[in-house]
Amino acid sequence: xxxGTYDTGLRxxxxxxxxxxxxxxxxxxxxVVALCASTGATVAGYATLAAIYVVVGLSLxxxxxxTGQLSLGHQGLVGAGALLAAYTSxxxxxxxxxxxxxxxxxxxxxxxxxxxxxxxxxxxxxSLVTLVFGVxxxxxxxxxxxxxxxxxxxxxxxxxxxxxxxRFFLVCTAFAIAATYLDYRLTKSKAGRAMFxxxxxxxxxxxxxxxxxxxxxxxFVLSGLLAGLxxxxxxFSSQQFNGSDYSFNLAILFxxxxxxxxxxxxxxxxxxxxxxxxxxxxxxxxxxxKWFAGLFPTQTAANILQFxxxxxxxxxxxxxxxxxxGGIAQQIAPVVRWLTGGRFKEADHASGS
Amino acid sequence: xxxxxxxxGVSVRFGGLQALRDLSLEVNEWEIVGLIGPNGAGKTTxxxxxxxxxxxxxxxxxxxxxxxxxxxAHKRVALGFGRTFQNVxxxxxxxxxxxxxxAQHLKADYSAPAGLIGTTMVSIRERELTRRAxxxxxxxxxxxxxxxxVSSLPYGQLxxxxxxxxxxxxxxxxxxxxxxxxMGPDESEQLADRLLALRAEFGLTMLVxxxxxxxxxxxCDHVYVLNFGELLTDGVPAEVRAHPGVIAAYLGxxx
Amino acid sequence: MHVFxxxxxxxxxxxxxxxxxxxxxxxxxxxIVLVYKASRIFNFAQCEIGAxxxxxALCCVHGIGFVPKLPFPLAILIGLVAGTLTGLGAExxxxxxxxSAPRATLLVATAGLALGFASLEALILGTNFKVLPNIGGPxxxxxxxxxxxxxxxLYGWTQITTVLALVGTALAAVAFFRTRYxxxxxxxxxxxxxxxxVGIKVSRISALVWGIAGFLGTVAAIxxxxxxxxxxxxxxxxxxxxxxxxxxxxxxxxxxMTSLSGAFVGGLALGIIEQVxxxxxxxxxxGGTAIVVFALLLVVLLAKPTGLLGKxx
Numbered sequence: 058x059x060x061g062t063y064d065t066g067l068r069x070x071x072x073x074x075x076x077x078x079x080x081x082x083x084x085x086x087x088x089v090v091a092l093c094a095s096t097g098a099t100v101a102g103y104a105t106l107a108a109i110y111v112v113v114g115l116s117l118x119x120x121x122x123x124t125g126q127l128s129l130g131h132q133g134l135v136g137a138g139a140l141l142a143a144y145t146s147x148x149x150x151x152x153x154x155x156x157x158x159x160x161x162x163x164x165x166x167x168x169x170x171x172x173x174x175x176x177x178x179x180x181x182x183x184s185l186v187t188l189v190f191g192v193x194x195x196x197x198x199x200x201x202x203x204x205x206x207x208x209x210x211x212x213x214x215x216x217x218x219x220x221x222x223x224r225f226f227l228v229c230t231a232f233a234i235a236a237t238y239l240d241y242r243l244t245k246s247k248a249g250r251a252m253f254x255x256x257x258x259x260x261x262x263x264x265x266x267x268x269x270x271x272x273x274x275x276x277f278v279l280s281g282l283l284a285g286l287x288x289x290x291x292x293f294s295s296q297q298f299n300g301s302d303y304s305f306n307l308a309i310l311f312x313x314x315x316x317x318x319x320x321x322x323x324x325x326x327x328x329x330x331x332x333x334x335x336x337x338x339x340x341x342x343x344x345x346x347k348w349f350a351g352l353f354p355t356q357t358a359a360n361i362l363q364f365x366x367x368x369x370x371x372x373x374x375x376x377x378x379x380x381x382x383g384g385i386a387q388q389i390a391p392v393v394r395w396l397t398g399g400r401f402k403e404a405d406h407a408s409g410s
Numbered sequence: 411x412x413x414x415x416x417x418x419g420v421s422v423r424f425g426g427l428q429a430l431r432d433l434s435l436e437v438n439e440w441e442i443v444g445l446i447g448p449n450g451a452g453k454t455t456x457x458x459x460x461x462x463x464x465x466x467x468x469x470x471x472x473x474x475x476x477x478x479x480x481x482x483a484h485k486r487v488a489l490g491f492g493r494t495f496q497n498v499x500x501x502x503x504x505x506x507x508x509x510x511x512x513a514q515h516l517k518a519d520y521s522a523p524a525g526l527i528g529t530t531m532v533s534i535r536e537r538e539l540t541r542r543a544x545x546x547x548x549x550x551x552x553x554x555x556x557x558x559x560v561s562s563l564p565y566g567q568l569x570x571x572x573x574x575x576x577x578x579x580x581x582x583x584x585x586x587x588x589x590x591x592x593m594g595p596d597e598s599e600q601l602a603d604r605l606l607a608l609r610a611e612f613g614l615t616m617l618v619x620x621x622x623x624x625x626x627x628x629x630c631d632h633v634y635v636l637n638f639g640e641l642l643t644d645g646v647p648a649e650v651r652a653h654p655g656v657i658a659a660y661l662g663x664x665x
Numbered sequence: 666m667h668v669f670x671x672x673x674x675x676x677x678x679x680x681x682x683x684x685x686x687x688x689x690x691x692x693x694x695x696x697i698v699l700v701y702k703a704s705r706i707f708n709f710a711q712c713e714i715g716a717x718x719x720x721x722a723l724c725c726v727h728g729i730g731f732v733p734k735l736p737f738p739l740a741i742l743i744g745l746v747a748g749t750l751t752g753l754g755a756e757x758x759x760x761x762x763x764x765s766a767p768r769a770t771l772l773v774a775t776a777g778l779a780l781g782f783a784s785l786e787a788l789i790l791g792t793n794f795k796v797l798p799n800i801g802g803p804x805x806x807x808x809x810x811x812x813x814x815x816x817x818x819l820y821g822w823t824q825i826t827t828v829l830a831l832v833g834t835a836l837a838a839v840a841f842f843r844t845r846y847x848x849x850x851x852x853x854x855x856x857x858x859x860x861x862x863v864g865i866k867v868s869r870i871s872a873l874v875w876g877i878a879g880f881l882g883t884v885a886a887i888x889x890x891x892x893x894x895x896x897x898x899x900x901x902x903x904x905x906x907x908x909x910x911x912x913x914x915x916x917x918x919x920x921x922m923t924s925l926s927g928a929f930v931g932g933l934a935l936g937i938i939e940q941v942x943x944x945x946x947x948x949x950x951x952g953g954t955a956i957v958v959f960a961l962l963l964v965v966l967l968a969k970p971t972g973l974l975g976k977x978x
Contacts, residue, residue: 197956242527265487
């Protein structure tokens, strides 16, 4: 019962032996980023997707993990960002940064629309509406010829100094770090606490003085801005916008990575997003997976390499939900705690964050 | 001077059920007023109307003479309403400290975007919120629970912490929904002392839904009795206890 | 995604086509409402479970994988059994372990199930899309328009048998849950405490409901897919835009998520609305059907959450 006291005693005395291994670990993470940037265009391309998905995952986590609103239309917000970024940069030759801002804004505005709906419709019905909203955006707005350049897709050319995949990867890493910082600040400030309260019980939140309507909209807009930014980055990463890329399939992938990563957990969502960003491209290159596919006839083997990641993703989701509801976050909690200066093993009563 | 809280002619209907019919009550400065009645009598509905989470079909709620009937719940908190819930209104997935900081939402005094950027001003204000939360924990003698998750705590302690959260909103009028539920006789005795002490120290006015008769008798200056959504009677606790209708209502509900 | 004409389709043909596809949506919607009534779950796998049953039938018809080539009626029968078993399996291994979880978690789980089934089909089938044969056989006659006009949807026994089969299934389902036993099943399954008092096992009812939903889904999927190439996660799933899932859910919402007959009628209405929207929306506005469905869903949920066709209790 009095365990709280000795924790603080230990944390008050930082010494070199405690800091050194952590510094090494952080340097190693930085090293991986540097390696991704320097190994070549292909690796940098994969890593870019991972960095962008981190932003998307954190964006979805704001509404799903913190505010408790299940959005199945996040691909619509991401797509809107991608569309406007591609459109402004190509049709109006807007500078890169301006196109990014417009992308973020597009995501924010679409999210605001969903937010207004969320004020009146909640729970499962809201999920249904977001699903239809995302699909409607994809089928209507993303197919308007004037915006998307017809069937060929709207180009989104990167500026000269970002032409190399490596440099663009570093820019996206900066976005991911910025999004992580925003997320950290959110959970440590009044807006984040307000959202947790709304997720727990809207009446309780109101009785604590939280403007439920305002903070719901705030959550959606913040999430939409991040999603729009990620979308803009996605368009510049593939240097083009294609409406058909933003199907419901993608929305499910976003929910997958957030849930398998661990809803509400920053570190879990980051790891989950990276994992699912790489799953599609890396899984077919893994030796055990290739060996398994090799057991089947040639045609089936090719199918397994192509469609296996989707199946593995669905399986991981179901296993996460039924056996490990905390997601990856549950497993990596001690590591994260240690990296951020806490103790590897936690006293059994306290919280993880 | 107008009463702190004045409810007049409030009615609420849920489909075919008349949850409240023409309820009127008054809570004056420095009073602790009880609201009692059998289960389903409409006590919590009345609370919801007063706190602003339920709009009454008819009737007016006044706070210090001002009509607040259409003021939303969170704005009433800014006016000075503090509330607890029947089934513990706290964020179960957060720590005790975070709950007490959440409840100080209106005291945070920085904008949400500033909080995202993390200015120096924000960290100063945050430290201030933590200090106030710690002071409240000390006042309630619960400092040991500061970093515990709310979901890991027993019910009795939660009710006390919830009172702490309500106090953290810096209220002037406290609405307590069954504060002694989950507490043993000794604990509810202590609670009675605590409520009286809170009134003496902070000059709080309270409206309390309560079933525990000794507690009501000890702390309440005035008691209103609800039955089937209607006011059955009101008066000082001793009068109400002797009222034949009250006894019948309670016996009738258990039969 | 359907054989939309770019205008100029005769109104009777539009209506007839709408009725055929609408019956399919209606049956999907029945399954959705059934599961929702029994356990307050939004089953996003309803169409995909059905498609999996249809997929098994497809495997039997074409002799894909380890399955031998079987005669068509037998293949359909095996498909129906497989679809029912799929529903039961989903209930046993995914839904039941999560029964006390938040409903949003279950929604994510059913979406994951759908993704899993679609991926599994793709694993086996690849991009080599096979066609599920027409149910009524190749005989054609022109009821509306000319039989050489590919836009006149209703020109064969296929569509007539389809509609008859679907309406029959819908009537049977509605009738079953109108009987005292069916009604008791649904009523009691919503209140586990009452169920245990009466001595009914909640898990058994949950399994029953999912089995029936799997069966209904398969019926709808087989008739929706008949005569078309089977694309995993496509026509019967929900990956391709306003696929049956979205339309079926909108139909269910029209019935307030609780009215079986409302859901079926809603499905019919949506089938017709889809055709009309596809024909009358100007071609400069892409995604006309999606916009109409989205607007309809919003109006229903905002204005009358109990559903336009639902009963007011």
